[in-house]
Amino acid sequence: MFFFTEARTCLALALAGLLAGCGSSGPRPEVRTPAPKAEGGPTIEVSPVVVSPYAEAELVQEFERAKALLLGGKFREAAEVFDKLTRYAPDGEVGAASLYNAAVGYEALGEREASAARLREFLRRFPGHALERSALFRLGRALAYLERWAELVAVSEKLLARQDLAVLEVIEARGARALGLVEQDLVEEAAREVSVARDLVERERLGEAGKPPIELAQLWFAVGEVRRKRSEAIKFEPVPPNFAETLEKRCQGLLDAQGAYTEAMRSLDAHWSAMAGYRVGQLYQELHRDVMRVPPPAAADTVRKRQLFEGAMRLRYRVLLEKGLKMMEGTVRLGDRTGEASAWIGRAREAERALERTLADEKAALERLPFTEDELREALEALKKKP
Helix, strand or coil: CCCCCCHHHHHCCCCHHHHHCCCCCCCCCCCCCCCCCCCCCCCCCCCCCCCCCCCHHHHHHHHHHHHHHHHCCCHHHHHHHHHHHHHHCCCHHHHHHHHHHHHHHHHHCCCHHHHHHHHHHHHHHCCCCCCHHHHHHHHHHHHHHHCCHHHHHHHHHHHHCCCCCCHHHHHHHHHHHHHHHHCCCCHHHHHHHHHHHHHHHHHHCCCCCCCCCHHHHHHHHHHHHHHHHHHHCCCCCCCCCCHHHHHHHHHHHHHHHHHHHHHHHCCCCHHHHHHHHHHHHHHHHHHHHHHCCCCCCCCCCCHHHHHHHHHHHHHHHHHHHHHHHHHHHHHHHHHHHHCCCCHHHHHHHHHHHHHHHHHHHHHHHHHHCCCCHHHHHHHHHHCCCCC
């Protein structure tokens, strides 16, 4: 999803301190058989000793080879070498850089669980390292993809506690925190976070011309999530006395959320576009589900009147299913075209099939009713002010 804006900076480690002492390979370390443990007396625990088949200069040489593989796009080979170096040189610059670069390699392969595991280990073992900020951002992006919302909030808060972030990095961190919060239904706290981030966007006039930076996609998706959850909190059971006004409020919330998701799509990132496309389709799907739960009014006191009400409702709100299906179809095509294969594409495929079934059911239900389409349209006129 994010292709290594800091790749050459982070990979081109000089390792000067290591190289200074590596003019010759020196003797290979010996593997010694421990002496038999004496009986009796206290047991003394010692730190494990890592026995490496490489001399120090050879470790550096292997590191440079792995780095070249990574920069050359041979991500699997590079990651495996970096993993090996992490085992043989767990401490110091070779170990730290190898652990970080292994995460970069797995990220490029789309193996975000493996990448996140190495980034967590890097942050645990090397606090305060020069690559710490970059590791936190990479971990945050992986967590957003993996939908680990609570951990995403924690990582974002660590980033926001730093004093060395650029404005766009602050926006990304706040967008990530907002997303993690809203997906845990902490809607109002998330709303405050996106408000602060949007103030920064407006102050810097980011995304006003051309393709917005990728960092804004996450922020706008979080804005869409806040608006969606607020909109979908508006229900029609029991039927509100001001049904038309309540429905209009729900629809306006839908349009506001759709606008934010559309902004997320403007960054032209396949993953965020897939997420946003699915959510827009879901907005229409959920609105149709909720509005079709509205029971007949008390005035519909005969079978014929109840059937007329049912038919008018089905005819009136079928367009919501059609709009939702169109968005799901577009999202699935996006996945086919770009190779995006996240869970969001899978959700869109499932929703596409569900919407097709629902539309077929709606058509069959209308055909069973003893009314013509003109009769149903007349009934629709009566529904403009009340259900």
